[in-house]
Amino acid sequence: MNSKVKxxxxxxxxxxxxxxxxxxxxxxxxxVRAAIAEIERIFQLKTPESELAPSGVFVxxxxxxxxxxxxxxxxxxxxxxFMHYVSGx
Amino acid sequence: xxxxxxxxxLRIDLGKRSHSVENIPEEIIKKYIGGKGISAYLLYxxxxxxxxxxxxxxILVFANGPxxxxxxPASSRVTVSTKSPLTGGWLDSNCGGFWGPELKYAGYDVLVxxxxxxxPTVVVIEDETIRFESAAELGGYDCPxxxxxxxxxxxxxxxxxxxxxxxxxxxxxxxxxxxxxxFGRGGSGAVMGSKNLKAIVVRGRGSVEIARYEAFLxxxxxxxNELTINPDxxxxxxxxxxxxxxxxxxxxxxHPVHNFQGIPWSGAEKLNxxxxxxxxxxxxxxxxxxxxxxxxxxxxDSGKYxxxxxxxxxxxxxxxxxxxxxxxDPGAVIEAERLCDFYGLDSISVGNAVGFAxxxxxRGLITENQVGFALKFTxxxxxxxxxxxxxxNEGFGQVIGRGVKQAAAIIGKNAADFAMHVKGMELPAYDPxxxxxxxxxxxxxxxxxxxxxxxxxxxxxxxxxGRMDPFSTEYKADLVKSQQEWFAIVDSIGLCLFATFxxxxxxxxxxxxxxxxxxxxxxxxxxxxxxxRIYNLTRLFNIxxxxxxxxxxxxxxxxxEPMPSGPAKGLTVDLEPMLKEYYYIRGWDxxxxxxKETLDRLGLKQ
Numbered sequence: 001m002n003s004k005v006k007x008x009x010x011x012x013x014x015x016x017x018x019x020x021x022x023x024x025x026x027x028x029x030x031x032v033r034a035a036i037a038e039i040e041r042i043f044q045l046k047t048p049e050s051e052l053a054p055s056g057v058f059v060x061x062x063x064x065x066x067x068x069x070x071x072x073x074x075x076x077x078x079x080x081x082f083m084h085y086v087s088g089x
Numbered sequence: 090x091x092x093x094x095x096x097x098x099l100r101i102d103l104g105k106r107s108h109s110v111e112n113i114p115e116e117i118i119k120k121y122i123g124g125k126g127i128s129a130y131l132l133y134x135x136x137x138x139x140x141x142x143x144x145x146x147x148i149l150v151f152a153n154g155p156x157x158x159x160x161x162p163a164s165s166r167v168t169v170s171t172k173s174p175l176t177g178g179w180l181d182s183n184c185g186g187f188w189g190p191e192l193k194y195a196g197y198d199v200l201v202x203x204x205x206x207x208x209p210t211v212v213v214i215e216d217e218t219i220r221f222e223s224a225a226e227l228g229g230y231d232c233p234x235x236x237x238x239x240x241x242x243x244x245x246x247x248x249x250x251x252x253x254x255x256x257x258x259x260x261x262x263x264x265x266x267x268x269x270x271x272f273g274r275g276g277s278g279a280v281m282g283s284k285n286l287k288a289i290v291v292r293g294r295g296s297v298e299i300a301r302y303e304a305f306l307x308x309x310x311x312x313x314n315e316l317t318i319n320p321d322x323x324x325x326x327x328x329x330x331x332x333x334x335x336x337x338x339x340x341x342x343x344h345p346v347h348n349f350q351g352i353p354w355s356g357a358e359k360l361n362x363x364x365x366x367x368x369x370x371x372x373x374x375x376x377x378x379x380x381x382x383x384x385x386x387x388x389x390d391s392g393k394y395x396x397x398x399x400x401x402x403x404x405x406x407x408x409x410x411x412x413x414x415x416x417x418d419p420g421a422v423i424e425a426e427r428l429c430d431f432y433g434l435d436s437i438s439v440g441n442a443v444g445f446a447x448x449x450x451x452r453g454l455i456t457e458n459q460v461g462f463a464l465k466f467t468x469x470x471x472x473x474x475x476x477x478x479x480x481x482n483e484g485f486g487q488v489i490g491r492g493v494k495q496a497a498a499i500i501g502k503n504a505a506d507f508a509m510h511v512k513g514m515e516l517p518a519y520d521p522x523x524x525x526x527x528x529x530x531x532x533x534x535x536x537x538x539x540x541x542x543x544x545x546x547x548x549x550x551x552x553x554x555g556r557m558d559p560f561s562t563e564y565k566a567d568l569v570k571s572q573q574e575w576f577a578i579v580d581s582i583g584l585c586l587f588a589t590f591x592x593x594x595x596x597x598x599x600x601x602x603x604x605x606x607x608x609x610x611x612x613x614x615x616x617x618x619x620x621x622r623i624y625n626l627t628r629l630f631n632i633x634x635x636x637x638x639x640x641x642x643x644x645x646x647x648x649x650e651p652m653p654s655g656p657a658k659g660l661t662v663d664l665e666p667m668l669k670e671y672y673y674i675r676g677w678d679x680x681x682x683x684x685k686e687t688l689d690r691l692g693l694k695q
Binding site: 010012056061066081084086087089 | 342547550
């Protein structure tokens with residue numbers, strides 16, 4: 001069984017309001033999907049509004065859907081970002 | 090005449106102090122739509138090749154779209170087009186606010202300004218009455234003072250587009266300011282200055298015809314609802330303004346730092362959307378008929394910039410006077426943007442140029458003696474001083490105010506390697522090493538370094554569905570081409586680009602068809618083909634001016650210097666394969682020249 005890893009979690013825009021903070025450091029499961037689910041549960045990020053507003057989750061600035069297989073395992077000091085829906089500047 | 094249009098073109102000759110009104114043929118409207126499209130048609134037809142952008146032969150074309158000044162949401166937009174004194178090529182620059190709608194209410198879809206006035210002049214348009222009045226007392230006035238003076242003279246219900254000292258000095262970075270909004274990019278203010286035209290004052294008492302009232306209102310209601318429920322246009326944008334993406338751009342490594350040197354930067358902590366909204370925004374402001382109200386009025390309440398007020402700051406300027414110059418003081422950003430509106434300057438290019446000058450200074454290419462003061466990254470005092478020098482065209486401002494391409498040629502040595510421009514226009518706030526498609530968009534933009542001809546960053550990193558890999562060259566040519574065509578249409582119909590973050594092409598065609606009654610406008614395919622026609626026409630314009638494949642490129646730094654940090658660490662932009670594919674799918678030859686069959690298909694002639 002993998003031991004937990006310590007990651008930095010950033011909450012941008014509306015996620016900051018839901019989480020009540022802009023960032024945190026957490027110990028989570030190394031598996032990215034498990035870690036995201038855990039963070040969403042801890043901070044109750046799944047709201048009716050968030051379901052309407054598709055957002056992105058990034059690991060070290062890379063969208064989770066684009067992570068290679070080996071990057072699906074988190075390491076200490078990785079940064080997970082919950083990003084609100086934006087279209088451009 | 091179709092709904093949405095007045096069908097009239099007002100032509101003013103400043104040299105002869107005369108004017109005439111022409112009917113715009115319906116076939117031209119159907120082919121080029123309005124705004125950018127109709128301007129491209131006029132400039133390609135009327136402008137002599139290789140003319141001096143600051144000479145009397147150049148013309149300024151202000152053009153509305155059919156939606157401008159209607160109930161349609163975000164329908165404030167008007168375009169100015171001319172030959173750019175910054176790039177020597179095609180320029181169109183798009184402005185919101187209220188000036189464009191007022192021009193339409195005065196009875197005109199298009200205003201063409203030709204010739205050069207003998208003395209400083211204000212053109213006053215009150216419906217069918219056109220007057221040429223002296224601007225002698227306005228000489229040297231900043232933009233807010235010019236606007237205030239003219240509104241006191243003609244009435245608060247008159248709308249003013251003017252230039253400041255930068256335009257009067259014919260600075261290539263000068264824009265035209267329309268009551269806090271700007272035709273910012275590419276030097277249209279310098280062209281206006283070269284014509285001795287200080288301001289255009291407009292008052293209209295007409296209205297806009299709607300061809301199919303019920304259909305238009307139904308489409309309008311749907312569009313309004315869509316904008317309201319969209320999480321960007323109805324959520325983060327009204328709340329944070331255009332700076333709503335700063336944190337995202339920072340996290341994704343797209344926010345350029347220290348003139349695109351890509352070094353780590355902690356300034357986002359102080360300049361992000363939440364800080365500005367919480368501590369600096371004082372009220373919302375909206376352009377004509379806009380439910381998004383992305384514009385903010387900000388004020389600095391403490392520190393050395395206390396009392397500075399600006400309509401903004403926009404994301405682009407939070408970058409250009411922030412990370413680009415190594416500044417993390419929001420007060421300095423607000424003051425710098427205020428100065429750009431004050432002098433009538435393009436705030437993207439100015440901030441880019443300051444960052445470029447800072448790198449030149451730190452590399453020893455320019456000295457304190459030349460500049461008049463030390464010019465290091467993070468020094469906000471120096472940044473503000475240099476903006477003043479550009480605005481007044483004094484000292485080193487006379488060099489750097491010509492834009493980074495021309496300044497690099499004057500400074501010499503290897504300055505051109507890190508002059509961050511395309512075709513002479515300074516790059517905005519996106520490092521394409523972190524989103525390759527943006528590199529192709531910059532390289533093939535018709536007006537030079539610009540994020541508003543295509544914005545692949547959205548599909549590369551921001552969208553959750555249909556996402557592309559930002560570090561891949563695959564599919565980017567098709568993405569950029571299709572966006573360029575759609576954006577050309579958006580800039581031709583009078584709609585704000587931000588509205589299209591929520592509205593689909595179907596919703597836009599419903600609005601257009603209901604408003605105009607033109608059957609063809611009910612087809613998105615028809616409109617996209619028109620967009621392709623417009624983009625090929627601006628290409629022909631640039632080719633006639635001597636541009637070609639050699640100019641469809643990026644600054645050396647982006648092609649040869651790997652990103653030193655962040656998600657794109659170690660990467661450069663692999664431009665060539667994207668460019669080759671782009672030319673192919675555009676129907677252009679290997680030198681980037683549209684093939685005869687492409688022009689025939691689009692109904693164009695070289």
